[in-house]
Amino acid sequence: MNLELVKEKITNCGLKFTHQRMVIFLALIQSESHPSAEQVHEEIKISNPSISLATVYKTLDSFVQAGILRKTIDQNGVMRFDSKLDAHSHLYCKTSHEIRDYKNEKFEKLLQDFIEANDFEGYEIDEINVVFKGHKKEKNY
Amino acid sequence: MNLELVKEKITNCGLKFTHQRMVIFLALIQSESHPSAEQVHEEIKISNPSISLATVYKTLDSFVQAGILRKTIDQNGVMRFDSKLDAHSHLYCKTSHEIRDYKNEKFEKLLQDFIEANDFEGYEIDEINVVFKGHKKEKNY
DNA sequence: TTTGTAATTAATAATCATTATTGTTTGCGA
DNA sequence: TCGCAAACAATAATGATTATTAATTACAAA
Numbered sequence: 384m385n386l387e388l389v390k391e392k393i394t395n396c397g398l399k400f401t402h403q404r405m406v407i408f409l410a411l412i413q414s415e416s417h418p419s420a421e422q423v424h425e426e427i428k429i430s431n432p433s434i435s436l437a438t439v440y441k442t443l444d445s446f447v448q449a450g451i452l453r454k455t456i457d458q459n460g461v462m463r464f465d466s467k468l469d470a471h472s473h474l475y476c477k478t479s480h481e482i483r484d485y486k487n488e489k490f491e492k493l494l495q496d497f498i499e500a501n502d503f504e505g506y507e508i509d510e511i512n513v514v515f516k517g518h519k520k521e522k523n524y
Numbered sequence: 525m526n527l528e529l530v531k532e533k534i535t536n537c538g539l540k541f542t543h544q545r546m547v548i549f550l551a552l553i554q555s556e557s558h559p560s561a562e563q564v565h566e567e568i569k570i571s572n573p574s575i576s577l578a579t580v581y582k583t584l585d586s587f588v589q590a591g592i593l594r595k596t597i598d599q600n601g602v603m604r605f606d607s608k609l610d611a612h613s614h615l616y617c618k619t620s621h622e623i624r625d626y627k628n629e630k631f632e633k634l635l636q637d638f639i640e641a642n643d644f645e646g647y648e649i650d651e652i653n654v655v656f657k658g659h660k661k662e663k664n665y
Numbered sequence: 666t667t668t669g670t671a672a673t674t675a676a677t678a679a680t681c682a683t684t685a686t687t688g689t690t691t692g693c694g695a
Numbered sequence: 696t697c698g699c700a701a702a703c704a705a706t707a708a709t710g711a712t713t714a715t716t717a718a719t720t721a722c723a724a725a
Binding site for chain 4: 577581
Binding site for chain 1: 681682683684685691692693
């Protein structure tokens, strides 16, 4: 995604375009591992040391409100941000706490079909979260 | 579950049987809504005001370590405890933050089969978490 | 039953992630 | 350029959880 597209994305969702917002959004979409606010801050402060951690929190939250980011909470209660908006599940490594996307159309369809076909005891389901937990396998060279 | 069974469960997992542990474990199995440590503390301090919140945390954690309780984290980052050990999913109400069990054999089998039949990009999966999120429907009388 | 010792507990301080506050800066239309 | 609202930086405050420490308790051995 280039800078113009990022700018468009930010303005289109009703937020003013600022340098901080661009830097933070870029950090998000360039990361593979669903970083925490802290990690985003660490990342961006190399090139932008003046952006405060509070701003990172606030900005990420406004992105979530605006619907251009998602957040989840990991096993340690830390918020993790996700720039992918389409239906997908997650892989979680219990050792490294890394979170990765797990995208599998068939699986998502399976879930969707299940929700539509079943009753949820008085609950109106509008979202489903699936996390596959385990450990990253050591590579055998 | 009667008191003898609770005592057995606690001692069988290698923990000494104490009054505090019994009270806390009982509170857990008698609750339907996956309480937080705070909520367990609130509950038990009616009859046992001397049991401190730190003890509740420590005790719940030792139960989790011992494998007789499970914990999850809710959308607000608060730890919630679950006395059911068999495979099941959860229903989460975004309004009340209540968590309830959702047990459906077919669904659990579906998941199990999926894990066995698929590859997870270098991850060894040993656990799967599914949360159906939504809102409790208003009853129409 | 008493004693010694390690485990458990209560009280409370400390920590960590997050949120709130406050004063300053910036973007931008009049 | 001016004025004002939004955004920001710095930092204080909060809330859940964990760590510390001293007191209590359980229980084995004498």
